[in-house]
Amino acid sequence: MTQPSATTGQGRSRLGAVLVSPALILLAAVIGYPVVSALMTSFRADPTLQNGFFTTGGEFAGFSNYLHWLAQRCGDTSCPPGTLGDQFWTSVLVTLFFTVVTVSLEVVIGLLMAIVMNQAFAGRGFLRAVVLVPWAIPTAVTAKLWFFMFAYDGIVNRALGTHVLWTDGAWSARTAVIISDVWKTTPFVALLLLAGMSGIPGGLYEAARIDGASPFQCFVRITLPLVRPALLVAVVFRALDVLRIYDLPAILTHGGGGDGHATTTLSILTVRQIQQGYGGASAISTLTFVLIFGVALALVRAFRVNLVQSEQHGMS
Known part of the structure; x- marks a missing residue:
């Protein structure tokens, strides 16, 4: 049997590069240009929009747009109330709060749902299909649905026997956003974890039961370590989504609640800033990108460290 030559391998590599190049060019045009343009705009004082694509005018402002968001504080008399310095840090805290709480709840609930759906019982296929319904509903529709449910005379207050203005208070508005987001996206996490569990050989559980392992020990020693790659994908995907969240709080609470900024995320603040200047909005977008990149890398x-340690522990 003849072995492929180096020339043949190089030819295949060139052919692969040629076939992939149209997609790379399209990505560079659709993704690369907006990123570079936003970065350049963030260093300009007051650019204006022209033809829907290019910004003209505006002098080079250096890092003044970034310093405006990062260094300006609006709690003293030198800074008028309602200016944007405090709003940025408030939006950062609100965004991180939503990310930690919603992702944690979705992972825990999604893991429980995946364990149930991974069992063999009558109607399992129907249950898996029904569980995916909230995830299939568009986010705008979900936000409007929960907006009516959280209304003063809505089903939530009637079911709980309360009279809470859910979208007006600071923490009640945040709670409404968290409940809505968890309801919609937990099925996505459950689906990813279920896919990871489906790949675990059943013989591992049978051998563990023969050795006297309890169901909890099987879950801790077998299920969790082997489902970690799927768990990584679910956590990273959902963290990136929540860090960029806009439509659900914007429709459900109009980005307000309490002092008017209780549910204002970085994306909502960026859209609001666009009405005042593209330079400041581009600076927020760049800072948001850096934050998302840092969280994803962490x-x-x-x-990865946990996976390597688990593999070394399993080999020892």
Whole structure:
């Protein structure tokens, strides 16, 4: 049997590069240009929009747009109330709060749902299909649905026997956003974890039961370690989504609640800033990108360390 030559391998590599190049060019045009344009705009004072694509005018402002968001504080008399310095840090805290709480709840609930759906029982296929319904509903529809449910005379207050203005108070508005987001996206997490559990050989559980392992020990020693790659994908995907969340709080609470900024995320603040200047909005977008990139890198490294340690522990 003849072995492929180096020339043949190089030819295949060139052919692969040629076939992939149209997709790379399209990605560069659709993704690369907006990113570079936003970065350049963030260093300009007051650019204006022209033809829907290009910004003109505006002098080079250096890092003034970034310093405006990062260094300006609006709690003293030198800064008028309602200016944007405090709003940025408030939006950062609100975004991180939503990310930690919603992702944690979705992972826990999604893991329980995946365990149930992974069992053999009558109607399992129907249950898996029904569980995916909230995830299939568009986010705008979900937000409007929960907006009516959280209304003063809505089903939530009637079911609980309360009279809460859910979208007006600071913590009640945040609670409404968290409940809505968890309801919609937990099925996505459950689906990913279920796919990871489906790949675990059943013989591992049978051998563990023969050795006297309890169901909890099987879950801790077998299920969790082997489902970690799927768990990494679910956590990273959902963390990136929540860090960029806009439509659900914007429709459900109009980005307000309490002092008017209780549910204002970084994406909502960016859209509001666009009405005042593209330079400041581009600076927020760049800072948001840096934050998302840092969180994603930290999560991937943390899970990678855990995976390597688990493999070494299993080989020892």
